[in-house]
Amino acid sequence: MFSIYILTYNEELDIAACIESALLSDDVVVVDSYSSDRTVEIASRYDIRVVQHRFESHGRQRTWMLEEVPAKHDWIYILEADERMTPELFQECLEAIKTSEYVGYYAAERVMFMGSWIRHSTQYPRYQLRLLQRGKVWFTDYGHTEREVCEGATNFLKETYPHYTSGKGLSRWIDKHNRYSTDEAEETLRQLQQGSVNWRELFFGRSEVQRRRALKDLSLRLPFRPLVRFLYMYFFLGGFLDGRAGFTWCTLQAFYEYLILLKVWELKHMPLPPVDDSAQQGQADETTVDATTLSSSS
Template sequence: MSRITAGVLACDNENTIRRCLESVSWADERLVILDDRSTDATAEISRTIGARVLVNRFENFAQQRNYGFDHTGTEWLFYIDSDEEATTALGEEIRGVVHTPGYTGWWVPRRNLIWGRETRHGGWYPDYQLRLYRVDSARYDPEHPVHEVVQLEGQSGYLREPLIHHNYTTMQQFRAKQQQYVELEAGIRLRAGVRPRPWTIVSQPLREFWRYYVRLQGYRDGLHGLRLCALVAYYYGYAVTARLTQMIKEQRSNTR
């Protein structure tokens, strides 16, 4: 009988951790990897539900997830984020597929609820995530600390039942998360030696908007899709380029 751990990375998630952990009650073990900077009641709530809580110093998301692999005592690990929930149907599907011979990983579709509205276009659905893996066959690539990349040995398959992602419940939360992304992504590009050309700050946001709104059909979500695609283009295109340019200037000033 293959056993499964449901793992959650958490930091100050007291408002969402209960819903998340209760949605994976079908797992043989629930493990919360808590950022050492967390100050709210996330740990206490998790323990009352029956989860094992481990505190680890945060370096990046890939490192946190690999820490979970190192402290999992089951054959399979299913990672779920604190703002996600697994339906009963997804749990049943997961418990079934882990017995499929030859597979070491499974991709899970995600339904994204953004500002309370399900968003099905602009690249937001099916939004497959590689979240279920044999512990002895997977590892997160430390060279991709922001948008984590799983290094999987073996064959992967695709599940039918989706995760529900309560993604960006407020505009304030959206802006804060995107600003965090901008800082991390600009730092990665700086260390990689990327040097934007003068026109990039204009051309890149236009390319991003075309990609999400036109090519990925974000327009099909109406005004909601227009606003979302415009904001994504601003942060992914303009803000990252502007922050990278600023970092380059600061680096040059410090070396003089």
């Protein structure tokens, strides 16, 4: 058996269905980032554990979860609130953990959007590391998301999981990706200044994950990125085969790329706000007072 950890923040619309899909495991833990809606209330109705930790970043949240939240089993599956565990995937995971050859397994998502599976324009299969051996995998930050660091070999699962990426409405999707674009802009600028394209992995990478990451590094350097991304997804990948949902998805992704470009421009050209010397002096005075008070108290 393996434990299932569910990451949440304001997921009252999705959390019940997600938990119910995860109850195939005898150890389900909701790791909440202090939601302000009814997420914790709803999760607490189930016979599972609910813990809370202040969100810092995606990578740090996952690493904290793996290091600090006790698990009943040595293997853990990480589930997002808008994703679902399926019986077929669960059974394959049970078979996978019987071997000690690998420390982690990637699973491919099926993006569900506007009531349809967006198979073509989402670069299916897109893999995420979901099943991992405790103590052998942790996470670092990359843009608005995270990247895994594995102490050992990894493999791929055949079964997929559904990802209801806009289950809370398009307004929520746009608001979320507006926030994401800020982190992506900072990572993009860092990559442009310090990083490079790994051409070997782009053409000869051993896995889809390596090739996709090298392709992302290349895409950061392309002119007219939003237009290129739309044409690539809609025509080259076959997004037109996904119908109206596919066209909408490709348009939103191009818009997201444009937001990132705008925020990169801001980082490079917009002046930083002036430093208020008087405010800094005031803070220094307060620090001196606090230090004096502490000293006298002791």
